[in-house]
Amino acid sequence: MKHKLQLMLLFLIMIIFAFPPIGFSKSKEVVDEYCDVYKGDVKDKKSLDEFRKTVSVNAKEKAIQKLVKEVRVADITSDCVSYATNNLLEKVAVLKHRENAGKSGRNICEKIKIRYQPDVISKYLNQESCLKDRGAGKELSDWCDDIHKAIPTKEGKMKVGFIVENKISNMDDHQKGTLEEEEEKQFYDMAAIYKDNYTMIDKSAFLKAAEKNKISLDGITENEILELGRYLNLDVIVHRLINKDNRTTKVRKINTGKVLLSKSYGTATVTPESEPEPAPAPEPETSGWIKYGNDNRGTLHYYKKGNVDKDNNIVKVFNKWVFSKREKADAIQYRRESRLKTKGYEKLSHMVYLSEIDCQNQSERILNLSLYDANDKSLYSNTFKNPEWEFIQPDSNAESILKAVCK
Numbered sequence: 001m002k003h004k005l006q007l008m009l010l011f012l013i014m015i016i017f018a019f020p021p022i023g024f025s026k027s028k029e030v031v032d033e034y035c036d037v038y039k040g041d042v043k044d045k046k047s048l049d050e051f052r053k054t055v056s057v058n059a060k061e062k063a064i065q066k067l068v069k070e071v072r073v074a075d076i077t078s079d080c081v082s083y084a085t086n087n088l089l090e091k092v093a094v095l096k097h098r099e100n101a102g103k104s105g106r107n108i109c110e111k112i113k114i115r116y117q118p119d120v121i122s123k124y125l126n127q128e129s130c131l132k133d134r135g136a137g138k139e140l141s142d143w144c145d146d147i148h149k150a151i152p153t154k155e156g157k158m159k160v161g162f163i164v165e166n167k168i169s170n171m172d173d174h175q176k177g178t179l180e181e182e183e184e185k186q187f188y189d190m191a192a193i194y195k196d197n198y199t200m201i202d203k204s205a206f207l208k209a210a211e212k213n214k215i216s217l218d219g220i221t222e223n224e225i226l227e228l229g230r231y232l233n234l235d236v237i238v239h240r241l242i243n244k245d246n247r248t249t250k251v252r253k254i255n256t257g258k259v260l261l262s263k264s265y266g267t268a269t270v271t272p273e274s275e276p277e278p279a280p281a282p283e284p285e286t287s288g289w290i291k292y293g294n295d296n297r298g299t300l301h302y303y304k305k306g307n308v309d310k311d312n313n314i315v316k317v318f319n320k321w322v323f324s325k326r327e328k329a330d331a332i333q334y335r336r337e338s339r340l341k342t343k344g345y346e347k348l349s350h351m352v353y354l355s356e357i358d359c360q361n362q363s364e365r366i367l368n369l370s371l372y373d374a375n376d377k378s379l380y381s382n383t384f385k386n387p388e389w390e391f392i393q394p395d396s397n398a399e400s401i402l403k404a405v406c407k
Helices: 005-015 045-070 078-087 118-125 142-150 173-193 203-212 222-231 325-337 397-405
Strands: 028-038 091-101 106-116 158-166 198-200 236-242 246-253 259-266 290-294 300-309 314-322 348-358 363-373 378-383
Touching: 028 045, 045 078, 045 106, 045 203, 106 118, 142 173, 142 246, 142 259, 158 173, 158 203, 158 222, 173 198, 173 236, 203 222, 222 236, 222 246, 290 397, 300 397, 314 397, 325 348, 348 397
Parallel strands: 158 198, 158 236
Antiparallel strands: 028 106, 091 106, 236 246, 246 259, 290 300, 300 314, 314 348, 348 363, 363 378
16 A cells, blocks of 8 residues: 555655555565674584574675665665665575584575565665665765774775773763764774675674673773784774763774774763753744644644646645654654664754645645755755655645645
8 A cells, every 4th residue: 555645754754765665566586695604612602693693684684785786776775784684575584504614613604585575675775865876875984984994905804893982971871872882883884885895793792702701891901902802813903982072993903913093083072961051953944935734743834836837737836844853853763773874863954845736636746855954954865756646635734735726
């Protein structure tokens, strides 16, 4: 069943692009295999099982990357690969799981078959927020860019570990966890972009190795970092320290102990004790716009009438939605939970979209849409290819516009 226009727009607010409904296209299948080497203690069943789960996830994501080529979309972000893996596949079947002892550790392979609907996958992966070659995934943080430049290349992939350490006092566990997750997200986004260069060690295996060697990651020393790296057979460990007024990044090469990068980055992070009152955000400009309604979440709706195609009785309409505080907070929370980028969305202010209204058939379709912050800086923009007409529901905000512009 197709989404109605108003419902679709609500989803656009929350996730920046409505996930398409499952259609009736014929299902297809893709088969792929992923292998990795477990170098830990095979007697540690819990750690081994975690590694097996990682192999299974990577097998699915490898199949998704193969699927990407089949549906002919550009390279996509790690966020969208994860979402597609967990939500958009009809069926995942393990065809073969094999393990054998090797010289460097335990070789673990998993061959899987996934069934999917090409239209569903293609429409989702063609979102602006998924395509790296159209802007998403290119916003690499300075410190991540510096890490990539500092880590040397070699034949094959560099095996890299990541430690993030929060040194800010007087901060509760939730705040500390949020800050650390943001740093981890930026780093793993970089690693995903350069996936042909790096193999990232599983975080849980890293924590268990530290526990087994009686090393605390809170206040870890340089010698302990090298000890952990040698134990896990890593090439490099990245150590990211969160301080009150800066972030410090250190990159160490494990076999030589050489520091490849040591750099501080100013942040002006505040603690809960010194947090200032936020400056009021400027109100979006609404002069010249006609208010035609709102919704139960407090978001206000405005419109401007555009060009009229008298022959076909079609009117172009510019729409502006000024988001309520609740709408903004929910949008940011949804993006975090969906592992989508939130940079700049703390200033999310309003949405403007251009639509066409067919007066005779009482229907509407969206041509393009943009999200803006309080300073009218664009956070997102998309032009829809072959948009479909949606019937305008009675007693809806869209019907108010229909009556106003189709006189």
